Amino acid sequence: MWEYLVIAAIAFLAFYIKGITGTGVGITLVALCSLIIEPKTVIVLKAFVAVLGGLAMVRIDPVSVKTRFWVPVAGLMIIGSIIGASLLKIIDKNIFEIILGCTFLIVSVWFLAFQPRKTSENSKMPDQSNALDCAVGGISGFLGGFVGVNAPILIPYFSRYFNKNHLRRFLVLIFIPAALAETGTFIVNGMFTKQIFLYGLAMVPGMALGIYFGNKSFHKISETWFRRILGVFLLIASVKLIL
Numbered sequence: 001m002w003e004y005l006v007i008a009a010i011a012f013l014a015f016y017i018k019g020i021t022g023t024g025v026g027i028t029l030v031a032l033c034s035l036i037i038e039p040k041t042v043i044v045l046k047a048f049v050a051v052l053g054g055l056a057m058v059r060i061d062p063v064s065v066k067t068r069f070w071v072p073v074a075g076l077m078i079i080g081s082i083i084g085a086s087l088l089k090i091i092d093k094n095i096f097e098i099i100l101g102c103t104f105l106i107v108s109v110w111f112l113a114f115q116p117r118k119t120s121e122n123s124k125m126p127d128q129s130n131a132l133d134c135a136v137g138g139i140s141g142f143l144g145g146f147v148g149v150n151a152p153i154l155i156p157y158f159s160r161y162f163n164k165n166h167l168r169r170f171l172v173l174i175f176i177p178a179a180l181a182e183t184g185t186f187i188v189n190g191m192f193t194k195q196i197f198l199y200g201l202a203m204v205p206g207m208a209l210g211i212y213f214g215n216k217s218f219h220k221i222s223e224t225w226f227r228r229i230l231g232v233f234l235l236i237a238s239v240k241l242i243l
Contacts, residue, residue, distance in 0.1 A: 003036055003037070004198075004199070004202040006036060007033065007036075007037075007199055007202050007203055007206075008202050008203060008205060008206040009206060010028065010029060010032045010033055010203075010206070011029070011049065011202075011203035011204075011205075011206030011207045011210065012206035012207070012209055012210040013028055013032070013206075013210065014028035014029045014032075014207075014210065015053050015206065015207045015208075015209075015210030015211045015214060016209075016210035016211075016213055016214040016217075017210075017214065018053060018057070018210070018211065018214060019057070019060075019210060019211045019212070019213065019214015019215040019216075019217070025046065025049070025050050025053055025175075026046050026050065026144060026148045026149055026150065026151070027107065027148075027149050027151055029042065029045070029046045029049065029148070030042050030043065030046055030100075030147070030148035030149065031104060031236075033045065033046075034100070035236075037199075038093075039093075039096065039097055039100055040088060040093060040096060040191070041193075041195075041196060042148070043088055043145075043146075043147070043148045044183075044186045044191050044192055044193075044196050045196050045199050045200060046148045047085070047144075047145070047148075047179050047182035047183045047186060048179075048183050048186075048192070048196060048197070048200045049200050049203050049207065050175060050176075050179035050182075051176065051179040051180055051183055052200070052203075052204065052207060053207050053211065054172055054175050054176035054179055055176065056207065056208065056211055057172045057211055058172065058176070060172075060211070060215055063165045063166050063169050064169070065162075065166060065169050065170045065173060066126075066127060066128065068127060068128035068129070069126060069127070069128055069129045069133075069161075069170075070129070070170055070173050070174055072128070072129045072133070072134050072137075073129050073133055073134055073136075073137035073174055074137065074173065074174040074177045074178065075134070075137075075177075076134040076135065076137040076138035076141065077137040077138065077140060077141035077144070077174055077177065077178040077181075078141060078177050078178060078180075078181040079138055079141065080137070080138040080139060080140065080141025080142035080143075080144075080145065080178075081141040081142070081144055081145040081178045081179075081181040081182045081185070082141075082145065082181050082182075082185050083141075083142055083145065084141065084142040084143060084144065084145025084146035084147075084182075085145035085146070085181070085182045085185035085186055085189070086145075086185055086189065087145075087146055088145065088146055088186075088191070089189040089191060097242075098242055099147065100147050100148075101238045101239070101242035102238070102242065103143075103147045103149055103238075104149075104235070104238035105235070105238035105242070107149055107152050108231045108232070108235040108238060109231075110152050110231075111152075111231035112231035112232075112235075126161065133157075133158075136153060136154070136157050136158075137154075137174065139153060140153045140154050140178075141178050141181075144178055144179075144182065145178075145181075145182045145185070151171075154171065154174075155167070155171075158170060158171075
């Protein structure tokens with residue numbers, strides 16, 4: 001029973017951060033839940049909960065993102081997500097934990113050492129995405145399906161186009177189809193179990209509260225402190241997985 005309470009608390013933290021930034025669910029859930037649950041199980045759980053959380057945030061942002069921009073990126077993310085989720089099925093558990101640990105170590109350094117580029121509120125996004133935009137989406141989708149972490153690629157790249165409000169909206173839109181693709185792949189591969197479903201249900205209250213309070217804090221909270229906290233969490237998780 002205790003793990004359900006811990007998972008609910010982790011869900012609150014993860015979706016509180018998502019409510020502020022539009023991302024952070026995968027990084028937070030995978031890093032913290034991997035301390036108490038088998039890592040491969042956590043990746044599947046992350047995909048399922050990301051679907052629920054993404055749908056819950058669809059109506060939050062009043063801003064719009066051009067369909068011709070986000071749909072092609074989301075399309076490549078779907079393809080990458082399916083490939084990454086399929087690879088997760090066949091990779092050896094011990095090798096995967098080392099790969100995940102090394103990924104967390106790299107991402108923790110990124111969160112602690114680098115600051116995201118600030119984009120002007122008056123910046124104008126392109127009318128449609130280009131091949132490089134879509135390629136970044138595909139790579140991000142693969143990493144999301146395989147190791148559950150894709151924000152360190154998406155945020156630095158797409159922050160060139162979007163201010164804070166539009167970036168959050170964009171991330172919400174592209175993460176939903178990617179999470180659906182991951183979850184569908186895990187179901188087909190037999191990795192989505194009843195236990196994962198129960199864990200997901202236990203996260204719903206924390207998810208709802210996290211999104212609500214995160215959205216309330218959207219214009220008030222310091223992103224720098226969240227980056228530092230996430231960096232420390234990832235560093236701890238990486239050591240546990242590698243050793």
